[in-house]
Amino acid sequence: MSFLPLSEKIVAMRNPSVIGLDPMPDYVPAGLLAEYPDVCDAIFAFNRGIIDAAADIAPAVKPQAAFYERLGLPGYICLLKTIAYAASAGMFVILDAKRGDIGSTAKAYADAYLSPRQPLPEKKPDIDISSALSYVDSLTVNGYLGSDGVLPFLDAAKASDKAVFVLAKTSNPSSGELQDRDIMGRPLYRLMGEMIDGWGADSIGSDGYSACGAVIGATYPRQLADMRKALPHTFFLIPGYGAQGGGASDAAPGFDEKGGGAVVNSSRGIMLSYRKKPELDWKDAVREAVIAMRDDLRAALA
Amino acid sequence: MSFLPLSEKIVAMRNPSVIGLDPMPDYVPAGLLAEYPDVCDAIFAFNRGIIDAAADIAPAVKPQAAFYERLGLPGYICLLKTIAYAASAGMFVILDAKRGDIGSTAKAYADAYLSPRQPLPEKKPDIDISSALSYVDSLTVNGYLGSDGVLPFLDAAKASDKAVFVLAKTSNPSSGELQDRDIMGRPLYRLMGEMIDGWGADSIGSDGYSACGAVIGATYPRQLADMRKALPHTFFLIPGYGAQGGGASDAAPGFDEKGGGAVVNSSRGIMLSYRKKPELDWKDAVREAVIAMRDDLRAALA
Numbered sequence: 001m002s003f004l005p006l007s008e009k010i011v012a013m014r015n016p017s018v019i020g021l022d023p024m025p026d027y028v029p030a031g032l033l034a035e036y037p038d039v040c041d042a043i044f045a046f047n048r049g050i051i052d053a054a055a056d057i058a059p060a061v062k063p064q065a066a067f068y069e070r071l072g073l074p075g076y077i078c079l080l081k082t083i084a085y086a087a088s089a090g091m092f093v094i095l096d097a098k099r100g101d102i103g104s105t106a107k108a109y110a111d112a113y114l115s116p117r118q119p120l121p122e123k124k125p126d127i128d129i130s131s132a133l134s135y136v137d138s139l140t141v142n143g144y145l146g147s148d149g150v151l152p153f154l155d156a157a158k159a160s161d162k163a164v165f166v167l168a169k170t171s172n173p174s175s176g177e178l179q180d181r182d183i184m185g186r187p188l189y190r191l192m193g194e195m196i197d198g199w200g201a202d203s204i205g206s207d208g209y210s211a212c213g214a215v216i217g218a219t220y221p222r223q224l225a226d227m228r229k230a231l232p233h234t235f236f237l238i239p240g241y242g243a244q245g246g247g248a249s250d251a252a253p254g255f256d257e258k259g260g261g262a263v264v265n266s267s268r269g270i271m272l273s274y275r276k277k278p279e280l281d282w283k284d285a286v287r288e289a290v291i292a293m294r295d296d297l298r299a300a301l302a
Numbered sequence: 303m304s305f306l307p308l309s310e311k312i313v314a315m316r317n318p319s320v321i322g323l324d325p326m327p328d329y330v331p332a333g334l335l336a337e338y339p340d341v342c343d344a345i346f347a348f349n350r351g352i353i354d355a356a357a358d359i360a361p362a363v364k365p366q367a368a369f370y371e372r373l374g375l376p377g378y379i380c381l382l383k384t385i386a387y388a389a390s391a392g393m394f395v396i397l398d399a400k401r402g403d404i405g406s407t408a409k410a411y412a413d414a415y416l417s418p419r420q421p422l423p424e425k426k427p428d429i430d431i432s433s434a435l436s437y438v439d440s441l442t443v444n445g446y447l448g449s450d451g452v453l454p455f456l457d458a459a460k461a462s463d464k465a466v467f468v469l470a471k472t473s474n475p476s477s478g479e480l481q482d483r484d485i486m487g488r489p490l491y492r493l494m495g496e497m498i499d500g501w502g503a504d505s506i507g508s509d510g511y512s513a514c515g516a517v518i519g520a521t522y523p524r525q526l527a528d529m530r531k532a533l534p535h536t537f538f539l540i541p542g543y544g545a546q547g548g549g550a551s552d553a554a555p556g557f558d559e560k561g562g563g564a565v566v567n568s569s570r571g572i573m574l575s576y577r578k579k580p581e582l583d584w585k586d587a588v589r590e591a592v593i594a595m596r597d598d599l600r601a602a603l604a
Contacts, residue, residue, distance in 0.1 A: 101400055178497075
């Protein structure tokens with residue numbers, strides 16, 4: 001079922017890392033900006049280098065749709081190329097788009113991002129993007145609208161052997177304004193967790209996890225531990241590691257006793273790692289950062 | 303300020319309608335599908351016809367991003383063309399994308415959809431889309447993440463003389479699963495309303511409304527009345543009229559005593575109106591439906 005390909009990669013690589021691809025134009029190494037006059041070409045070359053550096057070490061990438069949408073049509077094409085390239089490199093692709101709507105509209109989003117996979121193209125710089133959206137393995141979803149806003153996504157995901165991550169307790173400082181509010185004796189994010197658990201109940205795979213995952217920030221380790229205990233069949237996507245202040249020990253409570261059931265995302269910590277090691281080629285610096293994150297998580301989960 | 307251009311159009315046209323552009327390929331009249339072999343070209347021709355039929359009667363359009371995203375790259379281009387064409391026709395453009403994220407990511411979405419307007423292109427079928435996203439006048443936003451997830455959008459909107467609509471009480475049957483939950487004596491959607499009121503407090507324009515609007519479904523008229531009373535400075539976007547079951551009398555409680563402060567959206571009721579009048583040219587049928595909706599709302603607000 002759904003998260004099984006990711007669970008298997010995590011076990012094989014002994015690494016529950018996700019490489020976040022959230023590129024601002026000024027994140028791109030100067031050499032690439034010089035080589036590619038078009039900023040979206042430069043960003044794609046940057047993403048390609050990161051994917052090449054990480055694909056044998058980390059199981060998954062998470063492109064953040066906003067950073068591509070802000071660049072308009074060329075940015076959208078860059079997102080499609082990035083998804084196709086990462087999939088062709090064998091990585092599990094989580095599209096972080098936080099979509100959420102109802103009925104036929106939710107179905108339309110699900111058609112876009114959770115439809116059956118088409119055959120993968122050859123991995124090369126001028127990669128074929130005609131089926132790129134079909135390579136998305138998992139989509140982030142906002143559950144504020146209730147079941148009508150989640151089930152069309154989840155149904156499509158189950159039909160395509162894919163998965164969704166629903167926002168529960170987000171990593172940002174103000175997440176508590178709504179998510180920590182008390183509802184009949186437990187915080188709202190716990191209620192959302194119970195809803196996620198219910199939505200996923202009929203899709204539990206051989207790895208023990210359903211197709212309906214949850215997003216819970218590493219910046220809230222106590223809540224992460226609480227949710228891990230309450231939701232034994234819910235796979236977690238844990239943002240907030242690195243630049244947002246969460247460490248491996250903060251993310252660790254989100255894992256099960258076998259070190260499974262969760263992935264930890266780092267975006268700026270990987271993408272900007274080359275700035276801290278100007279003596280290295282930027283790809284080598286990125287590779288070192290990917291390895292360091294893996295080792296950091298391994299140590300925290302040992 | 304922000305909603306003022308929309309408020310002024312509503313007064314001038316005596317019409318608080320929004321024409322929803324949520325095109326499924328099978329919504330497009332057969333003649334257009336025959337004329338345009340590419341489905342996205344056919345959809346754009348359909349949207350163009352609807353805009354031409356409605357632009358002197360209705361003040362605003364609301365393209366729903368999902369229906370374009372589901373068609374991949376050609377769909378995205380069709381969305382850009384539709385936004386540019388509607389803006390060039392003088393309509394207020396509400397992009398219904400329900401974006402929501404935090405910090406630099408929310409800022410990236412805001413850069414995409416709430417950046418300063420560029421000069422409008424000439425209104426014609428091969429319209430220039432290079433600045434299309436800048437013509438978005440208002441964006442729908444999901445506030446589940448709290449202030450960090452809304453203020454970057456609102457700040458960008460205020461800087462560009464634009465506006466946002468934050469989801470409060472959505473029109474779908476299951477919206478109450480989360481939104482009706484009791485939080486310290488009032489339902490969650492009311493709490494969200496209070497947050498929206500606070501976010502908008504420093505951007506109240508000469509029409510009496512702030513740049514931070516709220517989405518509240520016509521399918522919940524009692525809640526709409528309650529919110530109108532509680533939030534005198536919050537402009538409402540009211541979906542759920544027509545195909546979702548809400549009537550003009552259900553939407554009416556969302557308006558102020560002058561008939562301002564709200565817009566009502568109809569998508570399928572307008573787009574599919576031609577099917578009910580096969581004796582008419584489809585554009586004439588759409589125009590009649592736009593006029594009928596205006597008159598229905600005028601009567602309910604009289």
